[in-house]
Amino acid sequence: MNTQTYFEDIEMLPKEDSVGMLAYCAGFIASLALTLVAYFQVVQQSITGTTLLLAVALLASVQFFIQVTCFLHLRTNKSSREMLAVFCFSLFITGILIIGSMWIMWSLNARMMPGDIEMRAYMERQTGI
Amino acid sequence: MSTLKIKEHFGHEERHKDTTTVFGFFVYLMTDLVLFASLFAVYAVLYQNTAGGPKGSDIFVLPFVLTQTLILLASSLTCGLALLCAKKGSIRGVVSLLSITLVLGGAFLFMELYEFGKFIQEGYGPHVSGFLSAYFTLVGTHGLHIFAGLLFGTILIVSLVHSGFTRGNLRKLALFTLFWHFLDLVWIFIFSFVYLGAFI
Amino acid sequence: MQEISPLYGKLSFGLLPHDPIAIGGAAFAVVCAIIILSFVTYKNLWKPLWRDWLTSVDHKKIGLMYLIVSAIILFRGIVDAFLMRAQQALSVGESYGIIDANHFQQIFSAHGTLMIFFVAMGFMSAIINLILPLQIGARDVAFPFLNSLSFWLFTAGAILVHLPLIIGDFSAAGWLAYPPLSGIAYSPTVGVDYWIWSLQIAGIGSLLSGINFLVTIIKMRAKGMTLFKMPMFTWTVLGSMLLVAFAFPILTVTLTLLSLDRTFGMHFFTADGGGNMMMYVNLIWAWGHPEVYILMLPAFGIFSEVVAVFSAKKLAGYTSMVVSVIAIVFLSFLVWLHHFFTMGAGAAVNAFFGIMTAIIAIPTGVKIFNWIFTMYRGRIRFHTPMLWFMGFVVLFTLGGVAGVVMAEPTADYQLHNTLFLVAHFHTMIVSGVLFGYFAGLTYWFPKIFGFMLDERFGRKAFWCWLNGFILAFGPLYILGLMGATRRLDHYSADMGFQPLFMVSAFGALLIGLGLYYQVRQIIFSIRHRQSLRDETGDPWDGRTLEWSTPSPVPHYNFAVLPEVEERDAFFVQKERRGRGPLQLEDEYKDIIMPKNTGAGLIISFFALCAGFAIVWHIWWLAVVGISGAIVVIIIRTFETDTHYTISGEEVYETERLWRVRYDQSKKLVL
Numbered sequence: 001m002n003t004q005t006y007f008e009d010i011e012m013l014p015k016e017d018s019v020g021m022l023a024y025c026a027g028f029i030a031s032l033a034l035t036l037v038a039y040f041q042v043v044q045q046s047i048t049g050t051t052l053l054l055a056v057a058l059l060a061s062v063q064f065f066i067q068v069t070c071f072l073h074l075r076t077n078k079s080s081r082e083m084l085a086v087f088c089f090s091l092f093i094t095g096i097l098i099i100g101s102m103w104i105m106w107s108l109n110a111r112m113m114p115g116d117i118e119m120r121a122y123m124e125r126q127t128g129i
Numbered sequence: 130m131s132t133l134k135i136k137e138h139f140g141h142e143e144r145h146k147d148t149t150t151v152f153g154f155f156v157y158l159m160t161d162l163v164l165f166a167s168l169f170a171v172y173a174v175l176y177q178n179t180a181g182g183p184k185g186s187d188i189f190v191l192p193f194v195l196t197q198t199l200i201l202l203a204s205s206l207t208c209g210l211a212l213l214c215a216k217k218g219s220i221r222g223v224v225s226l227l228s229i230t231l232v233l234g235g236a237f238l239f240m241e242l243y244e245f246g247k248f249i250q251e252g253y254g255p256h257v258s259g260f261l262s263a264y265f266t267l268v269g270t271h272g273l274h275i276f277a278g279l280l281f282g283t284i285l286i287v288s289l290v291h292s293g294f295t296r297g298n299l300r301k302l303a304l305f306t307l308f309w310h311f312l313d314l315v316w317i318f319i320f321s322f323v324y325l326g327a328f329i
Numbered sequence: 330m331q332e333i334s335p336l337y338g339k340l341s342f343g344l345l346p347h348d349p350i351a352i353g354g355a356a357f358a359v360v361c362a363i364i365i366l367s368f369v370t371y372k373n374l375w376k377p378l379w380r381d382w383l384t385s386v387d388h389k390k391i392g393l394m395y396l397i398v399s400a401i402i403l404f405r406g407i408v409d410a411f412l413m414r415a416q417q418a419l420s421v422g423e424s425y426g427i428i429d430a431n432h433f434q435q436i437f438s439a440h441g442t443l444m445i446f447f448v449a450m451g452f453m454s455a456i457i458n459l460i461l462p463l464q465i466g467a468r469d470v471a472f473p474f475l476n477s478l479s480f481w482l483f484t485a486g487a488i489l490v491h492l493p494l495i496i497g498d499f500s501a502a503g504w505l506a507y508p509p510l511s512g513i514a515y516s517p518t519v520g521v522d523y524w525i526w527s528l529q530i531a532g533i534g535s536l537l538s539g540i541n542f543l544v545t546i547i548k549m550r551a552k553g554m555t556l557f558k559m560p561m562f563t564w565t566v567l568g569s570m571l572l573v574a575f576a577f578p579i580l581t582v583t584l585t586l587l588s589l590d591r592t593f594g595m596h597f598f599t600a601d602g603g604g605n606m607m608m609y610v611n612l613i614w615a616w617g618h619p620e621v622y623i624l625m626l627p628a629f630g631i632f633s634e635v636v637a638v639f640s641a642k643k644l645a646g647y648t649s650m651v652v653s654v655i656a657i658v659f660l661s662f663l664v665w666l667h668h669f670f671t672m673g674a675g676a677a678v679n680a681f682f683g684i685m686t687a688i689i690a691i692p693t694g695v696k697i698f699n700w701i702f703t704m705y706r707g708r709i710r711f712h713t714p715m716l717w718f719m720g721f722v723v724l725f726t727l728g729g730v731a732g733v734v735m736a737e738p739t740a741d742y743q744l745h746n747t748l749f750l751v752a753h754f755h756t757m758i759v760s761g762v763l764f765g766y767f768a769g770l771t772y773w774f775p776k777i778f779g780f781m782l783d784e785r786f787g788r789k790a791f792w793c794w795l796n797g798f799i800l801a802f803g804p805l806y807i808l809g810l811m812g813a814t815r816r817l818d819h820y821s822a823d824m825g826f827q828p829l830f831m832v833s834a835f836g837a838l839l840i841g842l843g844l845y846y847q848v849r850q851i852i853f854s855i856r857h858r859q860s861l862r863d864e865t866g867d868p869w870d871g872r873t874l875e876w877s878t879p880s881p882v883p884h885y886n887f888a889v890l891p892e893v894e895e896r897d898a899f900f901v902q903k904e905r906r907g908r909g910p911l912q913l914e915d916e917y918k919d920i921i922m923p924k925n926t927g928a929g930l931i932i933s934f935f936a937l938c939a940g941f942a943i944v945w946h947i948w949w950l951a952v953v954g955i956s957g958a959i960v961v962i963i964i965r966t967f968e969t970d971t972h973y974t975i976s977g978e979e980v981y982e983t984e985r986l987w988r989v990r991y992d993q994s995k996k997l998v999l
Contacts, residue, residue, distance in 0.1 A: 001139030003218045003294055009139075010147040012303050013216075024209040031202055035320070039195050042325045052329050060321035064314060071209055071310040082547055083155050090159040093575045094166040096662050101170040101611055104666060107674040108607050142921075145548070149471050153544040156574060160536060164578035167612060171586065171597065178603030180596065255595050259603030262595035266586065284963060297969065 011079040027070025034063040137296045147300050154304045158311045161274075165315050168267040172323065178259035185260070185327025188253055190244075194324045197240050198316065204233035205313040212306050215299060223302070224289055230309065231282045234275055241272050264323065271319060274312055281305055338947035339519065344497050350412075350428065355494045384925040386473035387884055391480045392458030393777070396770075398484055399451030402443050405491075407844060409440035411837055414801070418834035422822030433818035434501035435493075435520065441504025442524060446531055447487050449624045449758065452766040454483070454538055457566055457627060459777055460769075461542060463875035463882065464560050466551025466891040466898075471544040473923040474965070479534040479541065481933030486531025489940050493523050497944075500524035503816065505613050506587070508598035508606045513591040519944050525588045526940035530933075532580050539573030542566060551874070553893040557651065560873045560897075561637075561644055565630030568654045569623045572661060576619035583612040592943070610669050618665040622657055624758070628765025629654075629696055632718050635768050636700045638869050639715040640707025643897055646699040653692030660689040670738045671745045679738040686736035690729060697726060712869075713787035717768035720795045721760050728756025731806065746816075749809025752802045759798055767794075767847075775868050779880040780858040786850035793843030800836025804829035864994035866987075867908065872900035879910070879987040885920045885975055888984050910988050917980040924973050928965045932958045 007013040038059040041047065047055060068074050074084055114122060176185065207230045214222030245265065248254065255265035285301050292298060333339055346355045369375060382390055416433055420426030428436065458476070462469055470476050493499035500520040502511040511521045546567045550559065559567075586597040587609065596602035598609045637644040644650065666674065666682035700722065709715065731753040735741045744750060774782050808829050813820065820826050854861055867876040874891055875882075877899045889911075895901045939954025941947075 001135045001137065001143075001296065003135070003215055003299065006139075006299050007212065007216060007303060009144050010151050010300070010303060012151055012307075013212075020213060021210075024206060024213070027209075028202065028206040031317075032199070035195075035198055035202065035317075038321060038325060039191070042328050043191060049329070053326070056321050056325050056329065060317050063317050067205070067310065067314055067317070071205060071313070072307065082152060086156055086159055089571065090162050090575065092659075093163055093662060097163070097166045097579065097615060098170045098173060100663075100665075101608070101615070102173050104611055104674055104678055105174040105605065105608060107678045108672060109605070111673050111675060149544060149548045152548060153471060153540060156540045156543060160540065160574050160578050163575050164582055167579045167582035167615075170612070171582070171608060174605060174608050175597070175603065178596075178605065180601070180603035182603075255589075256593060257596075257602070259596045259605065262586075262589065262597050262604075266589065266595075266597075288967070297967075301966070 008079075011083075013073055023070045023073070027066055030066045030070075031063050034059045034066070135294055135296065135299075139296060143296070147296070147303075150300060151303055151307070154307060158307060161311065162315075165267075165270070165318075168263075168270055169318065169322070172263040172267050175259040175263040176323075176327075180258035180260075182258040182261060183253055185264070185323070188248060188251075189324050189327050191324065191328065193240065193244065194320065197237050198320045200233050200237045200240075201313055201316055204230045204237070205310055207233065208306050208309045212302065215294070215302055218294070220289060220293055224286055227282060227286050227289075227302075227305075231279055231286070234279050234282070234309075238272055238275050238279065241268065241275075245269070267323065268319060271312065271315055274308075274315075278305070278309055278312060281308065333946050335949070336947070338942070338945035338950075340496070340945050340947070344519075345495070348429075348432070350432065351494075358491060358494045379927070380925070383930055384477075384927045386469075386477045386923045386925055386929075388458045388462050388470050388473070388476060389777070389882060389884075391476055392455045392460075394480055395451050395455035395458060395483070398487055399448050399455060402447045402451065402487060404844075406440055406443045406448055407841065409436050409443070411841065412436055413440065414830075414834040414837040416818055417820070418827070418830040420819045421827045421830075425819060428818065430818050431501055434503075434816070435499045437816055438500045438503050438506075438524070439490075439493075442490065442500075442528070444758075445504065445620070445624075446528060447483075447490065449762050449766075450531075450535060451483065451487075452770075453569075453624060453627050453762075454479070454535075456631070456766060456769045456773070457538075457542060460773055460875055461563065461566055462545065462549070463776075463878060463886060464563050464873050465546065465549060465554060466874050466887065466893065467545065467549040468886050468890070468920070469923060470541050471549055472541050474926060474929065474971070475537050475541050477926070477929035478932060479538040479929075481929045482534030482537070482936060483531050485933040485937040485940070486527040486529075486534065489523065489530060489937055489944075490527035492941065493520060497523060505617065507613075508587065508590070508604075508609050509600050511587060511591075512599055512606075513594075514599075516591075522588070522591065522944040525584050525591075526944055529581065529584050529588075530936050530940050532577055532584070533936075534933075535573060536577040536581070539570045539577065543570040543574055546570070551891050551893050551898075554898070557648075558893055558896045558898070560630075561633035561647070561650055562627070562630035562873075564651055564654050565626040565633070568658045569626040571658055572619040572623045572626070575662075576616045576623065579612055579616040580620075583609060583616065588943075592946075607672055610672060611666075614665040614668040615662075617668065619661045621754075621757070622661040624762045625765075626654065626657065628762050628769075629693075631765045631769035631772070632700060632721065633696075634873065635714045635718050635772050636703050637897075638772075638871055639710050639712060639718075640704045641710075641870070642703055642707035643872070643900075644699065645702035645705075646695075647896065649695055650699055653695045656692040657689065660685065660692070664689055667736055667738075667741070670741045683736055683738045687733060690733050690736075693729065697722060712771075713782070713784060713791060714768040714772040716788065716791045717764045717771070720791065721764045721768075724756055724760035724764075724795075724798065728753055728760060732757065744809060746814060747809035748805040748813045748815055751815050752805035752809060755802050755805075756798075759802075764794075772869070773875075775863045776866070776875055776878075776880050776882065778858075779863060780854065780861040781863055781868060782854045783850050783857070783861070786846050786853060790843045790846035790850060793839050793846060797836050797839030797841075797843055800839060801833050802836070804833045804836075862994070864987075864990045865908070866910070866991075867899075870903075870908075872897040874899050877902070877911075879983075883983050885922060885980065888917050888980050889914065910984075910991055913984055913988055914981075917977045917984065919977050920975040920980060921972050922975055924971050926965075926968070926971075928961055928968075932961045932965075935961065 001009070038056050041052060041055060045052070074080050074087060076084065207226045211223050211226035211230065214226055253261055255262045282305055285298065285305055288298050288301070346352045369378060382394065385391060412428060413433070413436060416426040416428050497519040500506055500511065500516065500523065502516055502521060506521055506524055509515055546563060589595040590597050590599055590604070596604040598604050598606040600606070633644050633650065664682055664686045666678065667686045670679050670683070700718070731749065735744050735750065735753065771782055771787060808826055811826070813824070813826055863880055866878055866880045869876070877891065878886060891898065935954045935957035939951050939958065942950035942954055
């Protein structure tokens with residue numbers, strides 16, 4: 001065994017030698033840029049509300065995929081196929097869990113009776129008591 | 130630099146065993162992803178429950194968190210470069226880059242503990258509201274993982290200095306890099322949705 | 330405010346049991362433990378026990394240990410069931426039965442917790458450990474040390490969950506401990522903490538097992554065994570382990586958050602301070618629903634094996650069976666809200682999950698039809714495993730229909746938390762999971778132990794279980810429709826429930842008789858094991874690879890790792906070259922196997938200490954426990970002497986002796 005081939009042998013790095021400084025540096029610079037763009041958008045508030053939220057979400061997702069491909073080397077080649085399958089399933093579960101929980105809890109919260117303070121304020125408005 | 134030949138026998142069985150270990154560790158990381166997803170779901174549901182206490186935009190200091198984020202990102206880069214040095218057979222490179230990774234990780238963790246300490250001192254501890262409980266637990270769990278990574282990395286560096294590029298050390302290096310990159314992946318979402326999200 | 334001593338935490342002598350039944354329970358547990366420990370000491374078995382069993386990383390031994398622990402807890406769980414049935418049969422009108430309300434609540438909480446987490450999960454881990462590596466033609470699982478650790482974490486959890494018998498009390502908040510009842514305000518005693526930490530420890534063991542078996546199936550199959558050539562049991566285990574890996578982290582988080590609320594005063598699920606207790610229900614069922622499929626899928630896999638072998642026909646519709654497993658895996662993450670339709674979500678949410686629940690019944694239906702098609706025109710032999718299947722197919726279908734009734738949210742508003750629900754899920758778990766695991770254990774018993782189980786006692790046991798179950802739970806369907814709420818220790822006389830409760834109590838006794846026959850079956854079979862001996866390794870004319878080994882299986886599993894070309898690989902092999910062992914090779918290669926280690930046991934011991942310490946707020950012990958576990962783990966990662974070699978000569982000798990015994994047994998038959 002030699003260190004050159006070890007990481008390819010254990011299916012951590014793809015066999016092509018194009019992986020190297022390029023992938024890591026490009027990934028780093030892209031992630032840096034995406035982080036800073038998101039940061040300054042929020043700080044400067046050039047867009048607001050839902051648009052801003054979507055923009056930040058998009059930037060985060062893109063950075064996620066860049067790091068997954070450049071740092072984790074998870075691609076569609078043969079050696080990563082099993083890890084990729086497990087990864088996609090994990091994303092499916094993660095998505096359902098977060099979005100499902102948010103939907104369910106929003107619905108439940110919306111249909112809760114108002115709390116004490118709100119109830120009293122409501123009654124005051126209605127009856128002047 | 131020339132590649133380094135290792136004396137340990139590394140035939141087909143050994144290759145299969147190490148591939149299996151890497152795959153198994155990756156599966157574990159995916160279960161960790163679901164763990165963080167649950168914590169994110171809890172945060173998403175509770176972040177507005179401030180119970181008369183502060184909300185995120187009241188207490189988070191964005192430049193501070195940006196610095197933390199950049200430090201962690203840089204450590205992810207140095208970690209990846211450490212792996213490349215191992216490919217090239219440079220033990221010095223691996224040890225130096227891993228050390229830098231851990232120092233950066235330590236700085237990140239220190240900043241996080243400082244932030245937590247400040248909040249608690251000002252009376253915004255995790256027992257104050259649902260929002261704060263969720264925040265401390267989500268970010269704290271990530272911090273706990275970073276701490277585990279620092280422990281893992283330190284022991285790995287000691288082992289590398291002591292025994293060099295053994296099969297066990299190379300395997301542990303592979304697992305460490307997977308773990309460390311994973312933690313940066315999770316942090317992307319903490320940074321975006323917890324910290325930036327508080328100001329949207 | 331409770332006194333917390335720095336040395337003893339909340340421990341105090343006042344927390345030992347003080348009513349007759351509780352003292353009885355504690356005494357029984359302690360006496361059993363003393364008897365077992367004395368027996369082992371008397372027979373000088375400690376050294377071989379430690380060397381060959383407790384430190385074993387062999388999947389077959391670990392499987393057997395899971396089996397023993399789970400069987401013991403099955404007895405405890407059934408005692409709890411007897412107490413509940415007795416209480417509800419007697420406690421009507423003026424009479425208040427034999428158990429007070431608080432104790433009754435602890436009993437039903439313990440019953441559910443033990444049966445699901447320790448009996449069902451334990452039996453499942455036992456069977457998968459015993460059989461899966463053999464079925465895929467492997468020598469062991471992917472991570473043998475992790476396997477041992479998983480077992481010992483499971484056992485540590487099992488010990489912790491039984492300590493409330495001796496000191497403190499158990500949770501009275503049901504098997505899922507909903508807040509705010511399980512929060513510190515309404516459950517100030519240590520009961521819920523015991524519940525939380527025993528499940529956390531056992532849960533980590535389960536998660537590690539899930540990862541282990543998942544990787545085993547993906548990476549360690551025999552050469553030529555592609556995914557679509559795997560046996561059906563292997564497919565269902567793959568599905569189940571995917572569910573374990575991705576559902577258990579949710580449980581870990583939820584338990585942690587509840588313990589943070591209780592121990593550190595946080596506000597995840599509290600009534601005040603911005604907590605949202607509905608989130609607990611949401612998360613616990615996001616885990617809970619996949620959990621029931623985790624238990625169910627391997628049982629389905631067992632039935633696929635049993636039906637094919639005992640109908641002497643290959644399994645019908647293999648591809649549709651695989652597709653239904655995959656469908657169940659995906660769908661089981663999309664239905665969890667049906668456990669809390671009545672918590673008050675809007676119509677759209679309830680409708681979505683109601684429809685998904687109705688849809689998830691379909692793949693199971695596909696499976697039932699395929700099993701029936703397999704039987705059609707087969708040569709059916711009604712040995713005990715097949716009897717368990719027949720009982721399953723009838724009861725499970727009926728219970729499943731009850732489930733589809735409740736899948737409709739408006740109907741569920743009437744039936745939720747009634748005894749109808751209790752009857753439904755017991756039908757699913759007993760006739761599905763339990764009968765399935767019984768079928769698997771009776772089917773694979775000769776493979777594990779090398780001798781057959783007595784058929785007569787097996788039949789008696791089955792008929793007692795079947796009729797006992799119908800009598801115990803049939804009335805509960807009716808009671809539920811009559812409006813009987815679950816989990817009550819007393820009903821007023823004018824409800825008219827008592828006659829049905831009495832029938833149900835009688836049914837429980839009949840189930841007890843079934844269990845008795847199972848114990849007698851095992852004892853009888855052990856006594857007569859020489860005459861029940863199976864030297865062929867293949868007493869049922871099996872179809873899958875595990876039957877190609879001698880019984881009991883040698884520690885290396887296969888002398889030569891098999892190579893597979895088709896489905897039902899062993900059956901195909903027999904068709905080509907007849908029954909009986911393969912030709913003895915001239916020589917066999919050395920086999921490298923993983924070495925035994927006590928690290929798993931020691932780590933789990935530290936985990937048990939930490940769990941106990943956190944329950945009782947003994948912080949110094951908690952630190953010792955957690956650090957100890959971490960230190961042993963780190964030391965283990967540097968262990969290089971992890972394998973030993975079985976010489977080719979030893980393999981040759983084992984294989985040769987098997988063939989000699991096989992020929993001798995064949996001569997006896999002739």
